[in-house]
Amino acid sequence: MTFRPEHDLHRRRFSRNLGLGLTLVAFVALVFALTVVKVTRGDPMKGYDHVVDPQLMPTGQAEPAGAGG
Amino acid sequence: MSDIRAYDDVTGTPYDAGFGDYVQLLKPRVMSLVVFTALVGLLVAPVGLHPVEAFAAILFIALGAGGSGALNMWWDADIDAVMTRTKARPVPSGRVQAGEALAVGLALSGISVVMLGLATNLLAAGLLAFTIFFYAVVYSMWLKRSTPQNIVIGGAAGAFPPMIGWVAATGSVSVEAFLMFALIFMWTPPHFWALALFMKEDYHAAGVPMLTVTHGRKATRVHILVYTLLLMPVGIGAALTGIGGPLSLAVAVVLNLWFLVGAVRIWRRDEGQAEADNYATEKSVFRFSILYLFLHFSAFLAEVALKPFGLGGW
Numbered sequence: 001m002t003f004r005p006e007h008d009l010h011r012r013r014f015s016r017n018l019g020l021g022l023t024l025v026a027f028v029a030l031v032f033a034l035t036v037v038k039v040t041r042g043d044p045m046k047g048y049d050h051v052v053d054p055q056l057m058p059t060g061q062a063e064p065a066g067a068g069g
Numbered sequence: 070m071s072d073i074r075a076y077d078d079v080t081g082t083p084y085d086a087g088f089g090d091y092v093q094l095l096k097p098r099v100m101s102l103v104v105f106t107a108l109v110g111l112l113v114a115p116v117g118l119h120p121v122e123a124f125a126a127i128l129f130i131a132l133g134a135g136g137s138g139a140l141n142m143w144w145d146a147d148i149d150a151v152m153t154r155t156k157a158r159p160v161p162s163g164r165v166q167a168g169e170a171l172a173v174g175l176a177l178s179g180i181s182v183v184m185l186g187l188a189t190n191l192l193a194a195g196l197l198a199f200t201i202f203f204y205a206v207v208y209s210m211w212l213k214r215s216t217p218q219n220i221v222i223g224g225a226a227g228a229f230p231p232m233i234g235w236v237a238a239t240g241s242v243s244v245e246a247f248l249m250f251a252l253i254f255m256w257t258p259p260h261f262w263a264l265a266l267f268m269k270e271d272y273h274a275a276g277v278p279m280l281t282v283t284h285g286r287k288a289t290r291v292h293i294l295v296y297t298l299l300l301m302p303v304g305i306g307a308a309l310t311g312i313g314g315p316l317s318l319a320v321a322v323v324l325n326l327w328f329l330v331g332a333v334r335i336w337r338r339d340e341g342q343a344e345a346d347n348y349a350t351e352k353s354v355f356r357f358s359i360l361y362l363f364l365h366f367s368a369f370l371a372e373v374a375l376k377p378f379g380l381g382g383w
Contacts, residue, residue, distance in 0.1 A: 012085040019088025030125060034188055037121045 090164045094142055094173055095135030103134040103230045109366040110234030110249055113312040113373050118238050125188040126237040129181040130230055133197045136177030140205035143170035148275040189237040200229040217283040224257030248307035255300040256362055259293045263355040267348035290336045297332035301325040314382040317368035324361050331357055
């Protein structure tokens with residue numbers, strides 16, 4: 001027995017399924033927008049280790065390489 | 070989300086909950102107050118957020134409130150079914166199963182806390198988690214059915230959103246955030262007790278130990294007056310801080326005096342007078358209390374909006 005698309009269940013649950021689908025699409029869009037904002041406005045650090053990279057700092061603010069340097 | 074109901078022809082008209090029924094689980098009217106106060110808390114903060122981050126923060130604070138509302142509906146389905154005001158809610162009316170309300174509540178609570186933490190900061194996420202826990206567990210499961218002080222202490226849950234909005238922007242709690250919290254916290258008891266006076270049969274029938282049931286209606290009228298007096302310095306004090314200004318101070322003085330007049334009128338009435346005019350004074354004070362909170366927070370917002378023109382703030 002196949003579960004045909006025109007089954008009564010689909011009609012009765014259309015509102016629920018449509019609402020959930022649109023909610024999920026909106027959630028994905030929001031997470032994408034948040035990611036763009038975080039990446040473009042983020043601190044000068046590498047994303048994978050959250051360690052400040054002196055090469056990303058503005059000129060003159062980078063730490064000296066060593067105590068004697 | 071079981072399919073059982075879809076094939077249940079006992080009633081002849083099988084019913085599946087629509088998307089709107091699940092939205093109703095989130096208590097949209099309460100959520101609108103949460104959105105408004107959290108938005109004000111976020112906008113009056115001295116640190117600005119990117120619009121996308123601000124939108125996400127408000128959305129997830131609102132979803133957290135909605136999640137705790139769903140958990141409240143799951144737990145309180147038995148007493149909601151008894152009370153006129155709440156018996157049409159999705160769970161007691163049978164449109165949504167209790168287990169579904171629990172699942173929606175837990176899922177939304179978890180998602181909202183994690184996402185608020187990722188969008189803003191961990192302190193804001195922690196405060197949201199505590200708020201959900203406070204409303205669902207401390208208020209709904211414990212206080213509501215055990216003490217007439219239920220809404221006094223439980224009111225804290227509804228008072229946190231502006232503080233969370235502030236913390237989302239600044240990353241810390243300050244006196245302004247605390248006073249916005251205190252304003253809603255002190256406002257909640259007279260607001261709900263005015264409601265309890267004219268919805269008297271509801272709480273009694275449900276066995277909820279509302280002050281009107283445990284200490285009587287005269288004591289409730291006294292309590293409304295006392296808490297309104299305690300509310301006044303908080304409202305005026307908030308207007309004297311960094312989020313206030315001459316406009317909000319003027320608004321606070323007028324609103325608090327107006328509220329006090331209403332509380333005195335409630336205090337001076339007895340049940341005979343109230344029955345005679347169908348609780349007209351109690352109903353008008355309840356309606357005004359909603360306006361009171363809306364105008365208070367609107368005034369804080371107006372101070373921020375006027376600042377670029379050199380008018381807002383102290």
